Amino acid sequence: MSKLGNLGARLHRGEVGYDFVGNRKIWYGISILITITAIVGLAVRGLNMGIEFQGGAAFTTSKTSVSVSQARSYAEEASGHDAVVQKLGTGGLRIQVAGVDTDKADQIAEKLADDMNVEASSINAELVGPSWGEQVANKAWTGLGIFMVLVVIYLAIAFEWRMALAALVALIHDITITVGIYALVGFEVTPGTVIGLLTILGYSLYDTVVVFDSLKEQTKDLTKQTRWTYSDVANRSINSTLVRSINTTVVALLPVAGLLFIGGGVLGAGMLNDISLSLFVGLAAGAYSSIFIATPLVADLKEREPQMRSLKKRVLAKRQAAAQGDVAEGAEPVETSYDAEPEDATPAVVGPRGQRSQPAARGRGRGRPSGKRR
Incomplete structure (x- = not known):
């Protein structure tokens, strides 16, 4: 546990990390593939509706x-x-x-x-009677629609519309995958399933909002510097909250897994199967989407802004100039890693950057017989 804590601290300081945003096309592709599989399963097999909905x-x-x-x-x-x-x-x-x-x-x-x-x-x-199930389904759809509208409005006010849009895409992603897996597995859809689907919406948003809050804090006055792009800071936000997201997801999944595999599988409690499968799949999909979908999507949308495009050009130009300066001085190319930044400095970001300029004092005293200053 101490090693995990040390890893979390190093991730938060930007000393180590993974380039989630830089590899976003891979995650987009995986999500699209899983979503298409879920939709095909839903279209081919359909949902196994319980008698509460059929009568x-x-x-x-x-x-x-x-x-x-x-x-x-x-x-x-x-x-x-x-x-x-x-x-x-x-x-x-x-x-x-x-x-x-x-x-x-x-x-x-x-x-x-x-x-x-x-x-x-x-x-x-x-x-x-089938009318009772129809009422439950209609109320569930109504509740889902109201929930999504309120979430988009709140996130647009608390953060910005790009984050609200990314969170909505992540929610639809999680619900589609959960419903598709239900169709593929063939579990019966009961009122317990509806409860589970509505419950995972809050869990799906939890990790996403945590990352968004960190991103909002770290991107204040971002355009006033030329060291980091928006994607760099977005990547740092994911890494700094990564261990927290993993811990909360694992802690939430353990009791749900107990309900699914022991309560439903071993003891044979059908209602536990219905609610626990939707919770288990939804929690896992929510943790995935908050890390691999929502924040990279915000970075994509944000860097379409003229200010962020201009900032990215300046940052890349500065890095290229620094790299060329090092080569001109005869420095051997080495891989650089991100050192921890001072607390009052702009947060370090995991990802490629240019070589550091050599100290200006290099070469002082050259050409003198003793190499010492006169």
């Missing part, structure tokens, strides 16, 4: 020795519809059949009791 009946049995596959075949034979069967932690089964009414549900329950050799009273039937 139907859910039958819960007491502890039984009947397997999931056997129960599925019994339910499909009794109802004439596809059935979804989940093993419960109590040893019982939850059988869901979409598109059945009250009269048919009673017949299905009796037929299941005969096939499974259990008492009819031990099978609990619950009916859900």
